[in-house]
Amino acid sequence: MGDTALYIETRIRADLDTLWSATQEPARHQRWDLRFTEIDYLPRGDGEPQRFRYATRVLPFLTVAGTGVSAGEKERPDGTRTSALRFSSPHPLSLLAEGSGYWRYVPDGDGVRFLTGYDYRPRWGRPGVCLDRWLFRRLMGWATAWSFDRLRLWLERGISPARALAHWLAEIAVRALVIGCAVTGLGMEALLRLFGPLAPAMAYLWPLLLLWVVALALFLPPLPTTPAARRCLRAPATRVRAPRLPRTLENPR
Structure with a gap:
């Protein structure tokens, strides 16, 4: 893999068999991985690597699908x-x-x-390469890390992937509401009345208070029950050599 390959790592307090099952069984894998809407194993013969079909819904009426081949060294x-x-x-x-x-x-x-490393060739020629470098590869890295933390919450805390997603959406909504109220000044008069006689003085400090509130909404760490990509390593602590196994697999096309 090249220098632009994506690397994500997390540590999950679970036994190896439980983690293996949650990541290798398609029905369980698609529950926590934000990158996939559907994953299905395809029929295979004896001794053949496992082929699969994956699909990602990018819009309500648009699904992008592909195929793959996988192999695992269980022991x-x-x-x-x-x-x-x-x-x-x-x-x-x-x-x-x-x-x-x-x-x-x-x-x-x-x-x-639990760690992953992967790389891919973008489509659409030079425009695709630029789009991938400046946007899509960053988005893929974030989605992978966010999904790994969602998996961790599921196996460590028993928070289902659906509930973890709800926590994340609710937290984003609250942060957006706080920022919106701060920027528009909505509720300013009601808040100032809470200061009583000090209200005129607080009105002069209001811009500083707004900046403080916006900074909290933007940079306060996510709640422990909310998935967060920032909790995962995005580069190996020590040099990691990619296994040779991917190179032994045939191209699924």
Whole structure:
């Protein structure tokens, strides 16, 4: 993988088999991964790698689909596990033309270090490369990290992926409401009345108070029950060598 490959890592306090099941079973995987709306395994013969179909709903009436092939090393001598995949999408509106990646599971005390590395070739020529570099790759990295933290909340705290999404949307709505009220001055008179005789003096300090409120709404850390991409590592703490397994898989096209 090149220098632009995406890397995401989190630590989940769960046993290895539970994490493996939540990430390898399509019905469970699609519940927490923001990048996919549907994941389905396709029939396979004996000894063949597992093929799958994935789909992402980008608009209410627009779904982008693709296919992939995966293989997993369930048992390794050092106690870790690795799952690798290659994928491609023929859909003309899919910026991801084809790519490959891996998931690695590393037991760590009472939990598991769960990490991924993946890269892809963008579509649409030079404009697609620029769009990917400045926007889409950043969005994909954020969506992967956010999904990993959503998975962590599910396995550690029992917060279902649907409830975690509701927490996130509610927190965004509250923050947006606070910023909107601060910028428009909505409710200013009612708040000033709470200061009684000090209201005239507080009116002069109102701009500073607004800045403080907006700063809190923007930069206050998310609640512990709300998924947050910032909780995941976006670069390896030490040099990580990508497994050779993805290169042994055939292109799913």
